[in-house]
Amino acid sequence: MNLEKKMISNFGKVVVGNKLMRKVLSKKFEKTLYKNMVEKDIPLFSRNAQIDKFNGLRAMYLSVLKNLDRGIISKKYAKRLVETLVEQGFFQDDHKKEAILTFKEKYDMTPPGFVTISPTKKCNLNCIGCYASSTSTTAETLDWSILDKTMTELHDEMGMRFFVISGGEPLMYKSEGKSILDLPRKWKDSFFLIYTNGTLITPDIAKEIAELGNITPSISVEGFENETDYRRGKGVYKGILRAMKNLREEGVLFGVSVTATKKNIDVLLTDKFYDHYFEKLGATYMWIFQYMPIGRKFTTELMISPEQRFKLFKKWKYILSEKQWFVADFWNSAILSKGCMSCGKSGGYFYIDWNGNIMPCVFIPYYKHNVKQLFSEGKKISDALFSDFFVKGREWQKKYFNQNGKLGNMLRPCFIRDHHQTFMDIAIASKVLPQDKSAEEAMKDEGYHKTLIEFDEELKRITDPYWKKEYEKK
Ligand code: SF4
Numbered sequence: 001m002n003l004e005k006k007m008i009s010n011f012g013k014v015v016v017g018n019k020l021m022r023k024v025l026s027k028k029f030e031k032t033l034y035k036n037m038v039e040k041d042i043p044l045f046s047r048n049a050q051i052d053k054f055n056g057l058r059a060m061y062l063s064v065l066k067n068l069d070r071g072i073i074s075k076k077y078a079k080r081l082v083e084t085l086v087e088q089g090f091f092q093d094d095h096k097k098e099a100i101l102t103f104k105e106k107y108d109m110t111p112p113g114f115v116t117i118s119p120t121k122k123c124n125l126n127c128i129g130c131y132a133s134s135t136s137t138t139a140e141t142l143d144w145s146i147l148d149k150t151m152t153e154l155h156d157e158m159g160m161r162f163f164v165i166s167g168g169e170p171l172m173y174k175s176e177g178k179s180i181l182d183l184p185r186k187w188k189d190s191f192f193l194i195y196t197n198g199t200l201i202t203p204d205i206a207k208e209i210a211e212l213g214n215i216t217p218s219i220s221v222e223g224f225e226n227e228t229d230y231r232r233g234k235g236v237y238k239g240i241l242r243a244m245k246n247l248r249e250e251g252v253l254f255g256v257s258v259t260a261t262k263k264n265i266d267v268l269l270t271d272k273f274y275d276h277y278f279e280k281l282g283a284t285y286m287w288i289f290q291y292m293p294i295g296r297k298f299t300t301e302l303m304i305s306p307e308q309r310f311k312l313f314k315k316w317k318y319i320l321s322e323k324q325w326f327v328a329d330f331w332n333s334a335i336l337s338k339g340c341m342s343c344g345k346s347g348g349y350f351y352i353d354w355n356g357n358i359m360p361c362v363f364i365p366y367y368k369h370n371v372k373q374l375f376s377e378g379k380k381i382s383d384a385l386f387s388d389f390f391v392k393g394r395e396w397q398k399k400y401f402n403q404n405g406k407l408g409n410m411l412r413p414c415f416i417r418d419h420h421q422t423f424m425d426i427a428i429a430s431k432v433l434p435q436d437k438s439a440e441e442a443m444k445d446e447g448y449h450k451t452l453i454e455f456d457e458e459l460k461r462i463t464d465p466y467w468k469k470e471y472e473k474k
Contacts, residue, residue, distance in 0.1 A: 011025060011029050011061075012081075012082040012086040012087075013082055015065065015068075016068070016075055016078045016079055016082060017075065019068075019069060022065055022068070022069070026061070026062070026065060029061075030058060033054060033057065033058065034054055037050055037053055037054040037057070038050045038051055038054050044401075044402060044405070044406070044407040044473060045407060045473065046407075046471050046472060046473040046474070048470050048471050049335050049407065049410070049471050049473075052317065052320070052335045052336070053335060053336055055317070055320040055321045056320055056326070056328070056333070056335075056336045058320075058324065059319075059320045059321075059324050059325060059326040059327070060285070060326040062324045062325075062326075063278070063284045063285060063324070063325050063326040064078070064081075064253065064284055067253065067282060067284050070282070071251075072248050072251070072253075072282040072284075073251055073252070073253045073284065074210070074250070074251020074252075075251075076210075076213065076251065077210060077213050077250075077251045077252055077253060078253075079213075080212075080213030080214055081191075081213070081253065084161070084188075084189065084190060084191040084213075084214045085162070085191040085214075088161035088162070088189055088190065088191065089161065089162055089191070092159070093189070095156075095159075096159040096161060097159075098159075099111075099156060099157055099158060099159035100158075100159040102157070103157065103158055103159070103382070107382065107385075107386070109346050110346035110347060111158040111159060111160075111344075111346070111382075112158065112160075112344040112345065112346065112347065112348050112349050112350060112385070113160065113162065113346075113347040113348060113349065114160055114162040114163060114164060114349050115154055115160060115163060115164070115349055115350060115351070115352060116163075116164040116165075116166055116349060116350075116351045116352070116362055117142075117147070117150070117163065117164070117165055117166070117351075117352045118165070118166045118167050118168055118170075118351075118352070118353050118354050118362075119141065119142045119147055119165065119167075119168075119170065119173045119175075119180065119354060120140070120141040120142070120167060120168040120169070120170070120172060120173045120354050121140040121141070121167070121168040121353075121354040122139075122140075122141065122167070122168045122169065122172045122173075123167060123168045123169040123172065123197070124169055124172060124197070124199060124200065125169070125197050125199070125232055125233055125236065126233065127231050127232045127233070128230075128231045140354040140355055141173065141174075141175055141354055142175070142352075142354055142355075142356055142371075143175050143176060144175040144176035144177075144178040144182075145176060146356060146371060146372055146375070147175070147183075148186075149375060150352065150356075150371055150381065151163070151183065151186075151187060153380060153381050153382070154381065155187055155190065157380070157382065158382065160190070161189060161190045161191065162190065162191050162193075163183070163187075163190060163191070163192050163193075164192075164193045164194075164195070164349075165180060165183070165192055165193070165194045165195065166194075166195045166362065167195065167196075168354065169196060169197055169200065170194050170195070170196055171194075171196055171200040171201070171205065172200070180194065181205075181208055181209070181212065181215075184212045184214045184215045185212060188214065190214065191214050191215075191216075192214060192215045192216075193215075193216050193218055194215055194216070194217050194218065195218050195220065195257060196217050196218070196219060196220070197219070197220050197232065197236065197239075197240075198217070198219035198220070198239060198240045198243035198244070199236060199239035199240070199243065201217060201219075201242075201243035201246055201247065202246065203246050203249070205246075206243075206246035206247050206249065206250045206252060207250055209247070209250065209252050210250035210251055210252050215252075216252070216253050216254060216255060216284075217243075217247065217252070217254045217255075218254070218255045218256065218257045218285075218287060219240055219243060219244065219254060219255070219256050219257070220232070220256070220257050220258070220259075221237075221240060221256050221257075221258050221277070222258060222259065222261075222263075222264050223258070223264040223267040223268070223273065224237075224267065224273070224276065225237040225238075227263065227264045227267060228240065230263070231259075231261075231263070241281070244281050244282065244283075248282050253284045254282075254283060254284065255283050255284055255285035255286055255287065256277050256283045256285075256286050256287075257286070257287040257288075257289065258286065258287070258288055258289070259288075259289045259290070259291050260288055260289070260290045260291060260304050260308075260312060260329075261291040261302045261303070261304065262291075262301065262302055262303065262304055262305075262308075263302070265304050265308045265312070268288070268312060268315070269311055269312065269315050271323075274286070274319055274323060274325060274327070278323070278325045284326070285325075285326045285327070285328070286325070286326070286327045286328075287327075287328055287329075287330070288312070288316070288327065288328070288329040288330065288332070289329075289330050290303070290304055290309060290312075290329070290330065290331050291303055291304070292363045292416075292417065293442070293448065293452075294363060294365050294438065294439065294442065298438055298441075298442060298448075300448065300451040300452070300455075303455070305455075305458075306455060306458040306459040306461075306462050306463075307462065309331065309332065309459065310411070310459075310462050310463060310466075312329065312332055313329070313332040313411060316329050316332050316333060330363075331413065331414055331417070331418070332411065334410040334411075334413035335410045335471075338401065339397060339400065339401045339408065339410060339413045340361075340397050340400075340413045340414060340415050341361075342360040342361035342364065342393060342397075342415055343360040343361070343389075343390045343393035343394045343397065343415070344360070344384075344385040344390055344394070345394050345397055349361075350384075350385070350390070351364075352371060352381075353435060355370065355372075355435075356370045356371035356372040356373075357369075357370050357371075357433075357435055358370065358371060358381065358384040359435065360389070360390060360393050360415070361415070361416070363414075363416060363417070364415070364416050364423075365434060365435035365436065365438070365439035365442075366389075366427055366432035366433065366434055366435065366439060366443075367389075367432060367433055367435060368384065368387040368388075368389050368390075368430065368431075368432055368433065369383065369384035369387060387430070388429070388430045389426065389427070389430035389432055392426045392429070392430060393415060393426060396415065396419070396422060396426065397415070400413070400419070406472060406473065407471070407472070407473065409460075409463060409464055409467040409471075410467070410471070411459075411463040411466070411467055412456070412459050412460060412463055417452065417455070417456075418456055418459060419456065420449065420452040420453050420455075420456055421449075421453055421456070424449060427443075
């Protein structure tokens with residue numbers, strides 16, 4: 001176990017119980033962390049890249065501490081957070097160690113660190129441009145017995161202890177008498193991040209989440225009330241406020257997730273937006289997803305431009321370093337995650353949808369394997385990780401990350417969006433299948449590919465000189 005990991009766990013245990021200790025230790029911790037993360041020479045990473053990583057980690061723990069101090073996160077919840085997310089995330093219990101070792105021996109690679117599962121496509125809302133094309137009438141749902149078997153393999157054979165649940169609306173999941181909260185109830189040693197529209201978080205559900213303690217809801221917003229209700233439906237914002245109040249009253253750590261589009265980008269570039277959700281409403285983290293032209297009525301029109309994306313990158317850096325709230329942008333924060341995390345790369349992730357299709361990433365709607373089919377043939381989910389599609393994706397990631405001793409431009413890390421032609425070449429050669437009708441149409445749409453390839457060229461033109469000057473290790 002490295003020093004950094006040991007420090008984080010010990011720090012977590014002490015700080016939960018005592019406010020004064022939190023203050024003193026947090027300063028000490030910051031100094032040691034800076035020494036370890038910035039002053040040390042780290043292969044490929046320039047000092048500026050290391051500073052971003054440090055600012056990211058510091059914003060993460062400071063966001064939790066600030067909300068512990070404000071009483072928004074209860075001590076009881078925070079203790080469970082340390083036992084699950086911190087300890088299980090940073091350490092390897094004997095069982096996890098054994099699972100990882102066995103996987104490594106068998107496949108010659110460390111397993112992915114987590115998975116995103118969307119157990120149901122059902123949703124009570126009908127948002128414009130939903131990446132999942134969800135509705136309230138769809139029947140597409142993974143049976144509990146399949147979900148249970150999937151979780152068991154991921155937990156027992158890949159050593160996973162962190163699970164992301166998406167949708168559809170996870171709180172609408174019902175199968176074989178089970179609800180989505182039966183996952184954290186069964187896998188008590190693991191931590192669950194659940195993306196939700198928030199409208200179903202009643203006082204009773206918030207209480208149940210608090211009692212379980214190993215879940216954090218990430219509630220989707222689009223900006224303030226106008227932007228949120230425009231995309232999600234009238235009255236949704238008020239429902240979100242109620243959900244946040246219920247969670248605060250139970251001391252549950254929650255976050256927000258926002259899709260950046262041409263319609264709300266100006267709001268996302270203001271300080272007011274971050275102040276509103278962090279300072280006023282008590283969020284502890286924020287995910288930013290830039291609109292991906294996939295899913296219902298996909299359109300490249302809603303995508304933010306390369307210039308807007310670059311502005312958002314600078315805003316993200318400012319929020320981390322100056323406001324010290326934890327924000328991660330799936331495309332602009334690749335310095336923190338060491339690039340694209342898809343394709344089940346070691347420590348990275350992959351995605352399983354409501355039909356059991358296994359995909360490299362939530363934003364890559366193409367697959368080769370299906371969980372139900374694999375199980376019926378006596379095979380395992382790990383077999384899907386070694387399809388030509390996944391293997392070639394990981395080869396591309398490796399080559400892009402380390403370009404003859406230089407770190408690839410982390411301002412354009414995305415396999416499907418920022419390197420669209422490369423992605424298409426790999427997808428076609430691997431004979432992938434589309435997840436749904438929209439993905440099938442996108443695959444055949446020449447205009448769509450042209451727009452994405454032009455986007456990539458423009459992003460390269462804007463960010464490559466900046467990357468070279470500010471981030472390339474000399
Ligand atoms: S494919 Fe794109 S969105 Fe998916 S993990 Fe990689 S960088 Fe992120």
